[in-house]
Amino acid sequence: MANPGQPTIRQGDTGDVVRRAQRALRRTPDLDVVVDGVFGPHTKAAVVSFQQANGLTADGIVGPHTWAALPNGGPMPVLQVGSHGAVVSSLQTVLTNGAAQWGGVTPQGIDGVFGPHTKASVEAFQRWAHVAVDGIVGDQTWSVPLHAAGQTLESAVGLKYVV
Structure with missing residues (x-):
């Protein structure tokens, strides 16, 4: 269940x-x-x-x-400067692949470490999505539609990271 x-x-x-x-x-x-x-x-x-x-x-x-x-309703992890691991790597991949849509700001690498470049990329994504720009990936940012067949940032990064 x-x-x-x-x-x-x-x-x-x-x-x-x-x-x-x-x-x-x-x-x-x-x-x-x-x-x-x-x-x-x-x-x-x-x-x-x-x-x-x-x-x-x-x-x-x-x-x-x-x-x-219902599918699992648990939250995705909150990601911010200092976060690290596979979920950050997946986020960096999505941010890198879609950067042209939201201003060309990439995390400048996929290393699994949420540092200042990843924060800047998240902020660019948040501005593009018209959500609060704080550089933190929480419920509001995870829920942003990517305009790709009903996909959200959450589904693009992968629901396997639900906590």
């Missing part, structure tokens, strides 16, 4: 568990779902749509059966 032990949630709920459900819905993929931790009418509509498409009771409530049917 990709989302073990999650509580039942519904419209009006807020917090991290709602973010988990919203990330899972985005991964179905439903790129219209905003990961903001607020279970509002749009999240409910996305839940109902998912439930209908998967033969579940379409009540807009995320209970055990819906959680079991």
Whole structure:
């Protein structure tokens, strides 16, 4: 089960568990779902749509059966200066390959170390995407659509890094 032990949630709920459900819905993929931790009418509509498409009771409530049917809703790691490892290498690859779209700023190498050049490349990507420019790759930046067959930065880097 990709989302073990999650509580039942519904419209009006807020917090991290709602973010988990919203990330899972985005991964179905439903790129219209905003990961903001607020279970509002749009999240409910996305839940109902998912439930209908998967033969579940379409009540807009995320209970055990819906959680079991959803993909893993765990977060991607937050990446920033000082981060390192395979996920940083994958991020650097995506940033390098797409740099021409977002201003030509590359991480200047794929070494798995999130340093100042990777931060500058992330900032260029964030400006292009019209999200907060802080050089930190969190939920908002992971969720940016790449305009490539429903792909996001998260899916391009690889969901295998979900924590």
